[in-house]
Amino acid sequence: MEDFPAPLYGENEWIYKKGRGFIPLGLRDYLRSNGLAYNTVWSIGCPFHCSYCGNTKCIANDSMYKKIRHPSTDYVVNEVKAAVGRYPHISTICFHDDSFMPIPYPQLEEFAVRWREAVNIPFAVYGVIPNYVRRDKVELLTWAGMNRVRLGIQSGSQRILDFYKRPTPVEKIEAAVEVCASFSPRTIIPPAYDFIVDNPIETKQDVVDTLELCRRLARPYTMNLFSLRVIPNTDLEKAMREEGVDIEEISSNYITLPPTWSNIMMYLLALWRPPRWLFDRLLKRVEPSGGPQKHYPVLAFLFRLLFLIKRGFDHLRFMDFSTIPGYFGYLCWKTGIISGWRKLFDPRPQSLRRKDSIGMAGVRKNQDQEKREIEAGLTTLLAGPPAPGLSGEARRVDEGTHPTLV
Numbered sequence: 326m327e328d329f330p331a332p333l334y335g336e337n338e339w340i341y342k343k344g345r346g347f348i349p350l351g352l353r354d355y356l357r358s359n360g361l362a363y364n365t366v367w368s369i370g371c372p373f374h375c376s377y378c379g380n381t382k383c384i385a386n387d388s389m390y391k392k393i394r395h396p397s398t399d400y401v402v403n404e405v406k407a408a409v410g411r412y413p414h415i416s417t418i419c420f421h422d423d424s425f426m427p428i429p430y431p432q433l434e435e436f437a438v439r440w441r442e443a444v445n446i447p448f449a450v451y452g453v454i455p456n457y458v459r460r461d462k463v464e465l466l467t468w469a470g471m472n473r474v475r476l477g478i479q480s481g482s483q484r485i486l487d488f489y490k491r492p493t494p495v496e497k498i499e500a501a502v503e504v505c506a507s508f509s510p511r512t513i514i515p516p517a518y519d520f521i522v523d524n525p526i527e528t529k530q531d532v533v534d535t536l537e538l539c540r541r542l543a544r545p546y547t548m549n550l551f552s553l554r555v556i557p558n559t560d561l562e563k564a565m566r567e568e569g570v571d572i573e574e575i576s577s578n579y580i581t582l583p584p585t586w587s588n589i590m591m592y593l594l595a596l597w598r599p600p601r602w603l604f605d606r607l608l609k610r611v612e613p614s615g616g617p618q619k620h621y622p623v624l625a626f627l628f629r630l631l632f633l634i635k636r637g638f639d640h641l642r643f644m645d646f647s648t649i650p651g652y653f654g655y656l657c658w659k660t661g662i663i664s665g666w667r668k669l670f671d672p673r674p675q676s677l678r679r680k681d682s683i684g685m686a687g688v689r690k691n692q693d694q695e696k697r698e699i700e701a702g703l704t705t706l707l708a709g710p711p712a713p714g715l716s717g718e719a720r721r722v723d724e725g726t727h728p729t730l731v
């Protein structure tokens with residue numbers, strides 16, 4: 326990976342526009358698509374094998390795909406610096422890695438130290454798998470500048486998680502959420518949790534289990550809701566065929582949800598935890614996902630609007646325009662509002678509690694070591710200690726698939 330050129334960004338890129346053909350990508354296009362964010366990945370690979378995920382196909386093609394690997398910290402730092410050099414308005418870096426958190430602590434520490442020294446721009450980490458969330462890692466990354474995490478939950482029903490072949494037991498999800506939520510709202514934007522809804526095999530109990538989990542989750546949080554769609558050739562496609570269920574493919578819209586009672590309750594729960602008596606009354610109206618049910622378009626619109634307003638406010642509080650596209654963020658950057666705000670209200674912890682912090686000398690030592698290993702063609706397994714409290718399958722996953730540097 327070290328030998329690959331950095332992704333192309335901000336030069337020699339073209340976009341097709343109706344009536345105009347291919348024209349060079351300009352500032353306006355970047356702002357419209359990405360707001361003030363630069364999207365990238367540092368590591369690739371994922372040890373899991375969730376049935377709905379396109380990764381299953383990558384793993385079927387090459388079992389080595391399970392291994393998490395990444396280029397050096399210098400590589401990613403230089404990539405980001407080059408992008409910012411071309412477009413200085415970039416104010417948040419979004420890492421779309423499938424599994425950032427399993428990267429062992431020493432390598433994350435090296436990344437954190439280099440990032441804070443050389444880039445010093447807030448970053449978001451997507452693709453956080455609950456099994457790998459550890460307080461020390463989150464603490465370290467927030468010190469480096471992490472201002473947002475996105476974690477895959479998908480369902481609160483153990484039956485549905487098993488159906489998805491996702492070894493993330495509900496207790497592990499709650500423990501991970503507890504850690505993430507404890508950093509918000511002071512240090513990070515309320516963490517975002519992904520849920521898959523509208524799975525036609527979900528019974529009423531499965532839907533209720535997910536709603537119950539949402540009610541229990543430590544606050545604050547926000548969520549990304551997706552209607553279940555099938556990626557062709559995945560295990561999910563096969564499983565659905567076996568169930569005799571025909572659902573739409575990934576190319577159809579999966580963001581606009583049907584305005585069902587349970588989807589409305591998901592938005593409500595992200596805003597507020599209702600008292601038990603009221604929650605029980607609301608649950609009575611829940612229907613199985615696959616069955617016919619009443620739709621509430623006006624109510625769904627209102628709750629979604631409130632949800633989006635709250636979410637927008639949470640981002641503005643951090644002057645984060647990674648999910649708010651358009652010119653407004655650019656104006657805030659141009660007029661110095663973003664830099665001024667961030668100087669005044671820097672949410673990062675100013676020091677790390679960890680005593681054996683490696684510092685820059687350690688970073689260089691690790692980089693030299695890494696280089697030597699790559700040159701010698703070694704595959705090094707750098708396994709960190711498993712997350713405290715892991716048991717059963719989650720523990721085996723944590724121990725058995727810690728990332729490999731290749």
Ligand code: SF4
Nearest residue numbers: 371373374375378423
């Ligand atoms: S953990 Fe995420 S990236 Fe990995 S297989 Fe599951 S859905 Fe895909």
